[in-house]
Amino acid sequence: MLQSTFTLKENNRLTPSVHELKLQGDCSAITAPGQFVQVSVPGKFLRRPFSVCDVADDVLTLCVRVSGEGTDALCALPVGTELDLLTGLGNGFDLSEVSPMPLLIGGGSGVGALYGLAKALLQRGRIVHAALCFRTAEDMYYVNQFKALGAEVTVFTEDGSAGEAGNALFALMLPHWDVFACGPLGMLRSLDDACENPLQISLEARMGCGFGACMGCTIETEDGPRRVCKDGPVFQGQTIVWPDENEE
Amino acid sequence: MNTSVNLCGITLSNPIIPASGTFGYGREFAELYDINCLGTFSCKGTTAQPRLGNPTPRIAEGSCGMLNAVGLQNPGIDAVIAEELPALERVFHKPIIANVCGFSVAEYVTVAKKFDACPSVGWLEVNISCPNVHGGGMGFGTSCESAAEVTAAVKAAVQKPVIVKLTPNVTDIASIAKACEDAGADALSLINTVMAMRIDLNTKQPVLKNITGGLSGPAVFPLALRMVWQVYEAVRIPIIGLGGVSSARDVIEMMLAGATAVGVGAANLKNPFICKQMVETLPDIMLQYEIENLKDIIGRAHRN
Known part of the structure; x- marks a missing residue:
């Protein structure tokens, strides 16, 4: 730091x-x-x-x-x-075992956060498919930037006003092996439930310090409590214990 | 120029002490700078059993500070002794303040006894002031009787100096301070956070899942200073003054009000290097205000 x-x-x-x-x-x-x-x-x-x-x-x-x-x-x-x-x-994405054909799923403000990942994976010779998901056409950004990098881009909008109609879950129907996702918590949670392939999730959280001192952004995982800021923000799929929905 | 102070028989090279809950068990900060420059630090509040703390969101913001409702997340005393303290001993070579929390008098005693046996622990700080847990913490710090009961029970069980950490969420902090002194406390630290809340205008619901949290940061400094002033008038034992301290000037001001040493909390979370910077600038500030020996200014504002 x-x-x-x-x-x-x-x-x-x-x-x-x-x-x-x-x-x-x-x-x-x-x-x-x-x-x-x-x-x-x-x-x-x-x-x-x-x-x-x-x-x-x-x-x-x-x-x-x-x-x-x-x-x-x-x-x-x-x-x-x-x-x-x-x-x-934070830790950043783990690029040590990426398949030849990774799928990146970005939602809303999480779209931009995957740009650097797409760039790094393309530099490593991967065929990168980016599914960029927005609520509506007016919210779209960075689509041309991902295309200019050389990524294959599919746009999804929830209201169908641009690209394919659908949310981030529809992106899982694209051909893929491993998945990298960043976006709103609800989207990440539904991807974590639905995705059967290797998945890396970049979480957002309300933070105090950002470097592991205040314990403000703790989540529960299979391995015990973890700090989103210091142990994350990227976590492997199937490891997060999402909060009880009844409490939300 | 002399920045050293004496806290219950142990000399601190300077009075600057990162406060409990803002410095973990030291490891994160030891990666950033040599934390041996600090007087000492107070470790994360520790309970008998591991605790995950309160549900998130448990951080919010105020105009000049922050609210937290972490709720004493910690790995439990046994894991702290087995894992955190050995790791800390490799990077920090001074005695630390062990922050002791509990939900019953017996739990305070259990945790305090285990810390008391650790060579790297210099003082025990009994936290009867956490506003974010139910059935413990601040529950013990809001009446003279329960504050004295915890203090006396811990004192009877340990050898090391006992510092009792007080809550500002009371009508008369001086009387509680006096009760702790009478029950055998060797020192006091004050203040813990001030109970507060925020509401999100979009959701029209409290920001914090716990509804309330503890306010800290520069917003509370004048309030903390006033309480240190009042407690200094009421007791003879040393005081660690804390609450919104963010600069070497704040350290001097706290000491003038009666603090022997000074805690730094929320400021660490905004600027992880703040304590190192304060240690480094303290001599310059002393020079500016014609202070030769820092000990001499403890409580100086009470004397004409």
């Missing part, structure tokens, strides 16, 4: 609620796709965690969904703003 200052170089509004932020600084602590950063937002006490979408030299890319005061303030910042970041957090 590294604490350092980054400069906001680009702030692009991709959809009504998703911004792409490009930040320049020391990216040396980021070692695997699927890791995340903690961004200190001016005026907010707690940092905000975001998956790293891409790293190119000294520029990292985040896709930020505006979901509250903190992300709203972050996405309103002008280019040139300096931000305090913790980088190189």
Whole structure:
């Protein structure tokens, strides 16, 4: 983990609620796709965690969904703003045993988080199929970016307004061996229930510190309690003990 | 220039102590910097049995601080002694403060006795102030009688100095402090978090699954300072002052109010290097305020 200052170089509004932020600084602590950063937002006490979408030299890319005061303030910042970041957090995806034909399933704000993974897998000679799932056509982003990388892309929208009609579960009907998924918890949970092949899930959580100290983001797993921030955010499928639905 | 202080007969090279629940068992921070620069630290609250804690979400935010409702997640005293302390001893060479939690007087005694036998433990911090567990924690810290009962029971069972950690969620903290002193406490630490809550405007429901959580961070610093001031007037035993401390200046201010040593909690979670930075800047700040010997300013604000 590294604490350092980054400069906001680009702030692009991709959809009504998703911004792409490009930040320049020391990216040396980021070692695997699927890791995340903690961004200190001016005026907010707690940092905000975001998956790293891409790293190119000294520029990292985040896709930020505006979901509250903190992300709203972050996405309103002008280019040139300096931000305090913790980088190189979390485990990232395990790329040691990836099949020749991995399927990536991204939902909503999780789509951007799979971009760096797609890039890394294509560099390793894999045939990457990306299923990008959105609520509606207006929410779509990064479709062309995945295509430009060389991934095969299938878009799903829940209302059928673009691409195939359906949700992330429909993506499992695409030919695949192993699966990598990032998106809302409900989507990940249904994929974990339905997917019979090797699966890696990148979780999101409300975090305190982001580096394993506060125990704020603990989940239950087959191996006991685990911290999403330090032991994750990527977990193997079939290992998470999802909370009792009656309690939700 | 001298930054050392004495806490119950043990010298600390400086008064800065990461607070329980924000520093784990030290391992995460030892990966980031040499934690031997710290005076000591207080480990995660430990119970007799392993605890998963409360359901999530158990973190929320306030304007100048955070709320937590973790609920004492910990691996249990036996696993702490078998796994955490040996790992810690490899990277930290000073005695630690062992934070003792329980749901009954007997549980406090059990955990305290096991920690008391560990060479790496210097002090026992009896946590009668956790607001996030039901039937334990703060339940013992809100009346003079139960606070004294836990204190006396632990004192009778252990050799090492006993620090009792007090809750601010009471009407008169000074009377509870006095009751703990009378029951044999060797020191006091205050404050634990302030009971608080947030509501999500979208869902129109409490943000925290536990409904309430403990507020910490800069928002509570003036409140904590006031309580340290009041307790200093009521007791003769040393006080660890904590609550929203975020800078070397805050350390000085806490000591002026009566603290012998100073805990740092939520600030660690925002800036994992904050305690190291405070240790490093403390001499400069002392110079700026013409403080030669840090011991001399303990409770200084009470004297004209």
